[in-house]
Amino acid sequence: MTMRSTRRQFSASALAAMTLVTLPKRLMASSQSFAGGKLHSFSDGPMNLPIESVFYDIFGDDRQKYLKAAKISDGIWRRAVNVNLLEVGERKILFDVGSGLNFLPTLGELPAALDAAGVDIGTITDVVFTHAHPDHIWGILDDFDDLLMPDAAYYISQAEWDFWDSDDAVSVMVPGRESFAVGAKSRFDKLRDQISFFKGGDEILSGIEAVDTSGHTPGHASLLIHDSAGPVLIAGDALTHPVISIEHPQWHDPADMDREAAALTRKRLLDRLATDKIGLAATHLPAPGFGWVESNQSVWRYIAADS
Numbered sequence: 001m002t003m004r005s006t007r008r009q010f011s012a013s014a015l016a017a018m019t020l021v022t023l024p025k026r027l028m029a030s031s032q033s034f035a036g037g038k039l040h041s042f043s044d045g046p047m048n049l050p051i052e053s054v055f056y057d058i059f060g061d062d063r064q065k066y067l068k069a070a071k072i073s074d075g076i077w078r079r080a081v082n083v084n085l086l087e088v089g090e091r092k093i094l095f096d097v098g099s100g101l102n103f104l105p106t107l108g109e110l111p112a113a114l115d116a117a118g119v120d121i122g123t124i125t126d127v128v129f130t131h132a133h134p135d136h137i138w139g140i141l142d143d144f145d146d147l148l149m150p151d152a153a154y155y156i157s158q159a160e161w162d163f164w165d166s167d168d169a170v171s172v173m174v175p176g177r178e179s180f181a182v183g184a185k186s187r188f189d190k191l192r193d194q195i196s197f198f199k200g201g202d203e204i205l206s207g208i209e210a211v212d213t214s215g216h217t218p219g220h221a222s223l224l225i226h227d228s229a230g231p232v233l234i235a236g237d238a239l240t241h242p243v244i245s246i247e248h249p250q251w252h253d254p255a256d257m258d259r260e261a262a263a264l265t266r267k268r269l270l271d272r273l274a275t276d277k278i279g280l281a282a283t284h285l286p287a288p289g290f291g292w293v294e295s296n297q298s299v300w301r302y303i304a305a306d307s
């Protein structure tokens with residue numbers, strides 16, 4: 001398909017979102033249509049972090065480079081947390097689940113956003129994780145630490161599971177982030193009996209292919225939705241910022257566990273997205289996080305769907 005038709009397709013989806021204008025803006029969903037179904041973007045709430053915690057080991061001019069690229073002037077790194085739901089046939093497939101109530105006070109709004117859009121969380125059939133960081137997996141639990149979606153099937157990459165399920169995970173966390181490992185393991189304990197594992201290249205569900213995008217975490221995966229209207233990649237945290245990770249993929253992102261591997265993954269992914277004209281849906285790109293990547297004289301640029 002051509003880039004032009006991709007843009008039209010995304011514009012139509014923006015119109016679809018207008019049906020929900022009576023909702024508070026933070027709970028509004030955006031949607032795009034496929035030949036075979038609909039892909040929605042819900043917000044789990046804004047993620048606001050002091051820059052000292054984000055750029056904890058990047059100082060001086062190096063830090064200024066990031067702050068300038070991200071236009072941060074007040075010491076706060078503000079990012080969206082978009083959670084995608086694919087409705088196709090009888091299935092409702094959620095990609096990641098947000099953070100629930102125990103990570104940051106501004107997050108954990110996914111259940112309210114689903115409810116506001118008329119989606120009964122109990123009807124979600126499948127949950128596919130990109131990785132096991134708190135803002136992507138902690139939200140599987142309710143106030144009583146039981147599964148919010150007890151009847152769903154769950155999927156994660158084998159490498160991601162093996163890393164966070166290991167007793168060693170906590171010892172390799174950056175100081176102050178030990179809770180990431182403890183929190184992932186406690187969620188895994190709830191999922192152990194109903195989770196399936198995949199690796200890059202596997203077709204997890206009909207038309208949904210796993211893409212190995214490790215680097216951000218040891219088993220990070222993105223999910224490529226194949227559709228006759230054009231493919232879309234659920235990128236997770238393989239690409240997190242329109243300027244920092246897309247225009248400067250070689251810059252090290254302090255959130256990446258293996259910074260060299262993550263940079264290589266970004267370059268490989270951006271090349272594929274631009275060359276194959278694959279639509280992009282990503283967790284931390286500005287809400288609703290739908291867009292695509294264009295390559296212009298070896299510089300990649302992010303084009304938001306609503307721009």
Ligand SMILES: [Zn+2]
Nearest residue numbers: 133135237283
């Ligand atoms: Zn994230």
